Amino acid sequence: MKAVYVTSFEQPSCRLEVRDNVPKPEVGPDTVLVKIKAAGINSIDKRIMGGQFFHLPVKPPFTPGLDGAGVVVEVGSDVTRFKPQDRVYAHSKKMGHFAEYVSLREVEVRHLPTEISFEQGAVLAIPYLTAYRAIVNRGKAKKGETILIHGASGPVGLACCQIARSLDLRVLGTASTAEGQQLVKENGADLVFNHKSPDHITQILDASDGKGVDLIVETNSSLNLQGDIKMSAKGGRILVIGNGPGQLQGSLAGLMPKEINIVGVGLVSATQDNHNEAYTFIESGVKAGSLVPVVGRQYDLDDTTEAIENLGKPKTTLGKPIIAMS
Template sequence: MHLIRAHEFGTADVLRYVEDEPPKPGHSQVRVRLHAAGVNPADTYVITGTYAFLRPQVPFTPGWDGAGVVDAVGPGVTDLSSGQRVFVAALPLGSSGTYAEYVVTGIESVHPLPDSLTFEQGAAIGVPYLTAYRALFQRGGARVGETVLVHGASGGVGIPAVQLAVGAGLSVIGTAGSDAGQDLVRAQGAHHVLDHTRAGYLEEIQDLTHGRGVDLIVEMLANENLENDFDALARHGRIVVVGARGPVSFTPRKTMIAEADIRGTALWNMRTDEIAEAQAAVSRQLEDGTLKPVVGRTFPLAEAAEAQRYLMNRHAYGRVVLDCG
């Protein structure tokens, strides 16, 4: 089989397209013939060897998300069978491996893929949708009738956040940096869409909320936005930090004025019951069509390095995936 392997830590340049024998499933494991794999920002952090949550032993294959067909099952597997369409979601933190034609993982990470979804869409589910669910409900405490601002709403986690929030009965304001991105966010059901490249764009939120502000902000780039987020936040509001790419200059007094909460979140901190709750909710809404993953661009598996560079250096729309063949 073909796969991507990193023999050392560094930039995307360390990724190599190699061949190896397909792995064999053990007890309570399945082997999935992957047709697509998702590319996450966390993948790019892991290969540097400096990711706070994981420093794998080299050599290793990146990737936690993918979709394909069950190819073989190990002893003790009764709920999955060969030939079944599935998606692989958020493998245990200590393992990875979906940048490949085959992956072996525990049954808890493998879920039926609705017939209405392509394999590319299946590869867009795991980390993005579970992260969005956790940010909105488990960390953000979103409730029906509240207003949520999703920063970077056209991205890999932003789109799931908008879809989940709309489905939960929230009033949703999304931001994007281009006309195409704004149209994409609007198509996901956002009630209002703002251009976050325009000076003073957050001032519009006061008009949209009749001077009250938003109850919850899902923040994808805290190092750029956190200081100004408080200008859009209602009293006793919450900001959930999903992503940041550097330090931020911050005025603590703003938390005092609004009596606001800043809450961090990371998928890898989820307890088993929280993962089960999030996965059940996401799977249910995928099945009924409430959630529809959006794939922005697909790269061949051999071009995984370029896919990572594209993800981090451009404002990608939707999910970046790899075509595993």
């Protein structure tokens, strides 16, 4: 089979190789062999492949790719939930999705809802699991609350908008381009603001009648935390899912009078039970049509280096980038 390998963490960029004639992974008693139809490209891949994400200890050579969708081709003797030909999607901390076949533990695999394509299935796991972890597990959002998704036009932000809308929250989102703002609106935001405009903090406060917002999902916390403190309501929760570039600046004094909570969100800390709860919610949302994964630019396996280099650059296509395979 064909597979991508990270062969070294040499800086400034990692070394990626696409290898042919790699043996297919072996099937153990509790594993499922999946032929990948589409693999998800996540913003964290760049750091993983550069050896800068220490929460998933891997050493080269390894095949990256945290999530994807495809068809079951073989199952181990102890596997009960799957059979060959089943359409599935998956997330595995052990990675391996940037390949034609991946062997996954049965618990890591889910049936792909019939309503969506393999390409959409590759968008499902990391963005929606992260959004659920932020809004439900960590944010404990309640119906009727106002949530600001800061950085709503990325894959995680769009998943947050859809999940927040499906929970009957009032959704405010930010994006810096006209196309991004349009997409954020189409995916559930009641109001959209430009995070590059100096006026967005005042505008968001005005949109919440001066009280501030109950929850903020923050993708660029080092840049935005000071503004978040200003935009938070009394007792508000700032859900930190991303740091962004640069160092945190300013004072935390504003936290005290409003008793604001800054809450860390880390998918790496979610348990299998957390994942199962989130997957059940996500799949019922997909079936109901309230959660609709947005596919971005599609690459071939041979173009993985380009795909990874493009992470963080201005996007030519919005939605989550994927590697599509026949």
